[in-house]
Amino acid sequence: MPEFLWHAVIAGSMVGMIAGPLGSYIVWQRMSFFGDTLAHSALLGIALGLLSGVASGLAVLICCALVAVALVYLRGQSRLNQDSLLAIIAHSSLALGLVVVSFSAKNSVDLSAFLFGDILAVTRADLITIATSVVICGVILWRYWNKLLAVTVHPELAEVEGLPVHSLRLTLALMVALLVAAAMKIVGVLLITALLIIPASSAGNLARSPEHMAIIASVVATLSVLVGLGFSWSADTPAGPSIVVAATLIFVATLFAGPAKNRAG
Amino acid sequence: MSQLIQCHNLSFAAAGRTILQNVDLTISAGEIVSLIGPNGAGKTTLIRCLLGLEATASGTITRSPELRVGYMPQRLQTDPSLPLTVMRFLKLAEQPRDTPANALAETGAMHLAERALSALSGGELQRVLLARALLREPDLLVLDEPAQGVDIGGQEDLYRLIGKIRDRLGCGVLLISHDLHLVMASTDHVVCLNQHVCCHGHPQMVSADPAYLELFGEHQRAALVPYAHHHDHDHDAHGDVIKKTTG
Numbered sequence: 001m002p003e004f005l006w007h008a009v010i011a012g013s014m015v016g017m018i019a020g021p022l023g024s025y026i027v028w029q030r031m032s033f034f035g036d037t038l039a040h041s042a043l044l045g046i047a048l049g050l051l052s053g054v055a056s057g058l059a060v061l062i063c064c065a066l067v068a069v070a071l072v073y074l075r076g077q078s079r080l081n082q083d084s085l086l087a088i089i090a091h092s093s094l095a096l097g098l099v100v101v102s103f104s105a106k107n108s109v110d111l112s113a114f115l116f117g118d119i120l121a122v123t124r125a126d127l128i129t130i131a132t133s134v135v136i137c138g139v140i141l142w143r144y145w146n147k148l149l150a151v152t153v154h155p156e157l158a159e160v161e162g163l164p165v166h167s168l169r170l171t172l173a174l175m176v177a178l179l180v181a182a183a184m185k186i187v188g189v190l191l192i193t194a195l196l197i198i199p200a201s202s203a204g205n206l207a208r209s210p211e212h213m214a215i216i217a218s219v220v221a222t223l224s225v226l227v228g229l230g231f232s233w234s235a236d237t238p239a240g241p242s243i244v245v246a247a248t249l250i251f252v253a254t255l256f257a258g259p260a261k262n263r264a265g
Numbered sequence: 266m267s268q269l270i271q272c273h274n275l276s277f278a279a280a281g282r283t284i285l286q287n288v289d290l291t292i293s294a295g296e297i298v299s300l301i302g303p304n305g306a307g308k309t310t311l312i313r314c315l316l317g318l319e320a321t322a323s324g325t326i327t328r329s330p331e332l333r334v335g336y337m338p339q340r341l342q343t344d345p346s347l348p349l350t351v352m353r354f355l356k357l358a359e360q361p362r363d364t365p366a367n368a369l370a371e372t373g374a375m376h377l378a379e380r381a382l383s384a385l386s387g388g389e390l391q392r393v394l395l396a397r398a399l400l401r402e403p404d405l406l407v408l409d410e411p412a413q414g415v416d417i418g419g420q421e422d423l424y425r426l427i428g429k430i431r432d433r434l435g436c437g438v439l440l441i442s443h444d445l446h447l448v449m450a451s452t453d454h455v456v457c458l459n460q461h462v463c464c465h466g467h468p469q470m471v472s473a474d475p476a477y478l479e480l481f482g483e484h485q486r487a488a489l490v491p492y493a494h495h496h497d498h499d500h501d502a503h504g505d506v507i508k509k510t511t512g
Binding site: 027028029030146149150152153154156157158159160161162163201204207208209210212213 | 313316317318334336338341342343344346347348349350353354357358359360397401407
């Protein structure tokens with residue numbers, strides 16, 4: 001197996017592991033459009049990186065983190081239509097990113113690699129960045145799991161009981177931004193949310209507790225990444241779509257395998 | 266009696282619409298205070314302001330130091346995709362002083378411990394939410410429509426239970442209710458709210474108050490004291506106060 005494929009496999013597995021618990025939170029909090037908006041703004045980050053000469057990974061992280069902070073702040077503003085607001089930020093940043101990238105075409109940027117992922121793209125330096133991001137998210141999730149869960153179950157109850165609800169929400173949003181930056185090269189900006197949502201939903205069909213769901217989602221996400229990368233390598237298909245197709249097949253299988261709890265209740 | 270929480274001149278507006286206007290309210294230890302009023306009167310908003318959930322409220326809110334609040338929200342917004350048992354839900358409480366088993370036993374919901382939260386009926390959920398509030402052995406228990414989704418017999422039990430909890434913990438209780446008969450029978454102090462405090466006092470006094478009669482309509486009048494005197498304002502279609510012009 002060539003070295004670049006090893007890079008993709010290791011990076012993909014790390015991303016898959018952390019996509020399980022983070023994806024579960026996104027499903028529980030119905031934040032999928034929020035994840036989409038962050039992912040779309042990643043392309044604007046790439047474009048700004050190209051313009052300013054900042055390394056693309058760092059530029060994406062900064063851009064996503066700023067958008068995450070803005071979205072958490074705007075969430076509390078009841079005057080704004082949240083749904084439209086997310087759509088406006090998502091699509092305008094994607095469009096602006098595409099326009100800016102096409103201006104700097106001399107740098108021979110492969111747009112489809114950013115949009116759909118590329119197994120050739122993961123370098124040794126990327127591996128270190130991704131590992132760092134995954135460890136940071138993992139430690140935070142481990143340390144604050146119960147508090148994040150309490151905020152997810154009932155934010156107001158959590159606030160009355162003295163939890164810093166706003167900070168916890170911000171932490172969650174920044175972790176999603178970190179994951180978007182880490183997963184972008186493998187899955188591509190257009191399909192990152194799918195890697196968060198689909199494995200978590202598959203796990204939701206099987207799980208009996210929140211922790212159980214997060215672990216199953218990690219396994220499903222990692223498996224999807226590995227199967228998708230294998231297929232992408234052997235059949236020369238784009239990496240991101242191959243991964244998402246694998247995740248979707250697993251999801252369909254869990255629909256038939258799951259306990260009847262949700263349907264009965 | 267020691268005062269637990271007090272608000273003075275509390276006002277709140279959202280999107281340019283007044284929801285609360287110059288509300289004064291005091292809750293003391295060992296006292297059950299009921300908030301009644303029509304839909305849109307601002308009952309839930311008042312509770313949210315007292316709990317510190319509405320940052321833009323104006324006026325003063327004074328809490329006794331180290332006040333421990335147990336809050337029972339009106340409903341659970343949890344997504345059904347979150348697999349959570351009743352026991353796990355109770356273990357999420359911050360700084361509990363009692364065990365989940367004791368709290369469930371007190372609210373008569375022990376048999377629900379391993380049930381999925383999303384599969385509970387309205388009445389079962391109310392008992393579980395009350396247990397969560399009790400875990401903290403609160404000084405002040407705040408209940409947003411505790412009897413919602415509970416059948417009539419169950420409502421009487423629930424109010425009796427709230428009375429027992431008050432006796433055991435010596436806590437103050439603030440609750441919102443729609444059922445006037447139950448409120449009148451089981452409350453120390455009634456506050457009739459319609460954006461402002463229309464009238465307040467002992468249940469028997471309030472039930473004879475013209476402001477109360479006006480808010481709750483003619484059908485209440487037959488069972489209670491006849492309309493005795495005029496009061497100084499009316500309400501328009503939005504419930505806003507209109508001062509009566511003399512002459």
